[in-house]
Amino acid sequence: MRTRAVLGSLFASTAVLVVGWQAGGAVLANQAIGTTTSAPQASGTSGTTAATVPSATPLPSATATAAPVAAGPADGTYTGSSVNTPFGSVQVAVTLSGGTITDVTAVHLTDADGRSRQISNYAAPMLRSEVLSSQSAHVSNVGGATYTTRGYLQSVQSALDQAGF
Amino acid sequence: MRHVFETMGTVASIELPTGWGPALVMPVFAAIDERFSLYRPDSELSRIADGRASLTTSSDTMRASYARAVDWRALTGGLFSPHRPDGVLDLNGIVKAEAIEQAGVLLDATGCPTWSINVGGDILVSGGPWPTGVVDPSDPTALLCSVLLGDPRRALATSGSAQRGDHIWLGGSRALAEFVQVSVAANDIVTADVLATAIIAGGRDALDDITDRWDVDVFAVDRSGALAATPGFRRALVGA
Numbered sequence: 253m254r255t256r257a258v259l260g261s262l263f264a265s266t267a268v269l270v271v272g273w274q275a276g277g278a279v280l281a282n283q284a285i286g287t288t289t290s291a292p293q294a295s296g297t298s299g300t301t302a303a304t305v306p307s308a309t310p311l312p313s314a315t316a317t318a319a320p321v322a323a324g325p326a327d328g329t330y331t332g333s334s335v336n337t338p339f340g341s342v343q344v345a346v347t348l349s350g351g352t353i354t355d356v357t358a359v360h361l362t363d364a365d366g367r368s369r370q371i372s373n374y375a376a377p378m379l380r381s382e383v384l385s386s387q388s389a390h391v392s393n394v395g396g397a398t399y400t401t402r403g404y405l406q407s408v409q410s411a412l413d414q415a416g417f
Numbered sequence: 418m419r420h421v422f423e424t425m426g427t428v429a430s431i432e433l434p435t436g437w438g439p440a441l442v443m444p445v446f447a448a449i450d451e452r453f454s455l456y457r458p459d460s461e462l463s464r465i466a467d468g469r470a471s472l473t474t475s476s477d478t479m480r481a482s483y484a485r486a487v488d489w490r491a492l493t494g495g496l497f498s499p500h501r502p503d504g505v506l507d508l509n510g511i512v513k514a515e516a517i518e519q520a521g522v523l524l525d526a527t528g529c530p531t532w533s534i535n536v537g538g539d540i541l542v543s544g545g546p547w548p549t550g551v552v553d554p555s556d557p558t559a560l561l562c563s564v565l566l567g568d569p570r571r572a573l574a575t576s577g578s579a580q581r582g583d584h585i586w587l588g589g590s591r592a593l594a595e596f597v598q599v600s601v602a603a604n605d606i607v608t609a610d611v612l613a614t615a616i617i618a619g620g621r622d623a624l625d626d627i628t629d630r631w632d633v634d635v636f637a638v639d640r641s642g643a644l645a646a647t648p649g650f651r652r653a654l655v656g657a
Contacts, residue, residue, distance in 0.1 A: 373628040375635050375645040383562035383644070386655040387550075391563050392432065395600055396538035396552035397577025398513075404428040406557060408550065409535060413421045413430050 325351075425450045425513055427537030431520075437529055442520040446536075449516040452478060453508055466505050486511045489611045496615035496623055514574065514610035517541045521606070533566075539574045541606045542566045548655050549573055554598040554638055561638070563655040564602065570634065570653065574609035575600040576617045595620035595639055602634040602650060609633065 331345040347355035394409045404410050420431045420439035424446040431439055453462045461479055464470035472483060486499035486508055501507045517534050521541050524532050531544030540549060546567030550560040554577055566573055578594035599616040603609035612633055616623045624645070628635055634649035651657060 373647050373649070375624055375628055375637060375647045375650075378644045378646045378651065380561075380644060382651075383654060386563040386657070387560050391548045391550040391560070391655075393430065393533055393535045393540050393542075393547065394538070394550040394552055394560065395535075395540050395573045395575045396557070397554070397575050397598060398427060398537040398539070399557075400426055401423055401428055403557075404537075407538075408552060408558060408560065409430055409538070410428075413419050416419050 329355075425454070425516070425536065426456065427513075429537075430535040432533040433524075433529065434531060437524075437532075441527065442523055442534075445520045445523060446516050449512055449519070452476070453482070453512040455507060455509070462506065462508060466507070472506065482508050482512055482515060485515075485607070493611070493615040493619075493623075493627075496619040497611050510614055511607065511611065513537065514539060514607040517606045539572075539606060539610055540566065541572045543568075543571065551575065551600050551636060552598075555642060561644070562636070564636075564650065564653040565655060566602065566653075569604045570602045570649075571604060572606040572609040573600060573602045574606060574613045576610075576613035578617050593640065594618075596624075596637045597640055598638040599624075600636040602636075602653065604632070 325348055327349050329345055329347045332343060334343040344356060346353050391412070394407065394412065396407070396409075399407055399409075418433060418435060418437075420433060422429055422439060422443060424443075429446060431442065433439065451457065452460055454460045455463055455466060457463060461470065461475060465472050465475060465479070472480070475483075483499060483506070486497070489497045489511065490499060497510060499506060499508055499510070513536060517536055517539060518541070520534055521532075521543065524534075525543065529543070533540065533542040533545075533547055538552070542549075544567070546565040548563050549566045550563045551573075552575075553559040553561045564573070575598060577598045578596065594617055596617055599613045601609040601613040601616070603612065608631065612627050612631060612635075616627055616635065616637065619626075624635060624637060627633065628647055634647045634653060636644070636646045636650045638644055
């Protein structure tokens with residue numbers, strides 16, 4: 253599974269080059285950014301598969317230099333056509349802003365057995381500092397592993413309930 | 418208004434609009450507790466568990482819950498199971514979520530416009546969005562983060578390997594769980610609860626498999642305290 257993910261990423265990276273080149277010619281249909289909301293950022297995938305970092309990182313800058321800024325394509329998210337590989341079909345989307353690729357997402361990867369894989373939904377590492385700002389929010393409920401009646405008395409939920417939320 | 422009562426060995430905290438009372442849903446929890454509790458020697462499940470009664474001749478309600486649990490066992494490759502390692506039937510892993518689900522259906526059916534149900538840390542809401550905290554497994558008095566729950570992500574269930582965790586069996590092995598706490602946000606509470614349990618039991622491999630196969634958002638804390646989250650969970654963070 254992990255090997256496939258790496259291979260899939262490599263093929264996706266190859267496809268990025270192709271899509272990036274095509275986007276320069278503005279031959280791809282411009283799609284609403286909302287269509288890629290379930291897809292990951294390129295940096296997000298790196299947390300799951302370290303091997304994607306070396307292949308994915310250099311690509312946007314390489315493509316950006318290839319695309320002349322003056323005659324560049326319009327800003328937006330471009331979805332490439334599906335590319336068939338020995339490991340299944342691969343489709344990626346790139347987001348362009350000011351002639352530079354700002355985001356690359358895998359729209360679709362398919363295993364050799366034909367099962368669609370949403371690699372976009374993998375849980376990636378997150379720093380505590382990234383969630384700090386949400387900690388201070390006023391909450392109406394607190395989720396946690398099942399507490400007993402006794403455990404409840406020490407819980408944050410109990411404090412909320414006493415305050416009448 | 419907030420209504421708090423004990424049920425199923427834990428505490429239910431239910432928020433209802435003014436004019437709505439908890440009397441509507443309390444019988445739902447009482448009936449399920451009476452039938453499924455293994456702490457009540459004469460509950461239907463206790464009588465099946467110790468051989469005084471047979472599952473095959475049990476109530477439709479019992480067999481429906483059992484069938485649902487068996488379906489989930491198959492879907493999770495056995496990570497979720499309706500049986501304890503000693504073979505005793507134990508449906509605690511699913512009946513609390515089913516009780517929350519039924520209470521929610523009842524509130525919706527009576528036209529209650531907005532509500533939240535929290536039973537022992539598992540939450541289902543209607544309306545909203547409801548800012549909802551996730552507790553820090555290393556400090557029960559602190560929150561790790563807060564997320565917005567609301568349509569369609571109405572359910573948040575959390576399983577832990579450090580606390581009671583009495584419906585989580587790590588395949589009979591003595592290996593420590595990779596995650597100490599896993600929260601799953603889903604569109605329904607049973608899916609959220611079962612999959613949180615399965616990820617605790619199956620670790621990182623189960624996390625990757627489940628986020629691949631189900632439309633859920635996951636927030637996991639491993640033994641070293643490191644955090645991992647799916648993109649959807651990050652987007653749901655309050656202030657994100």
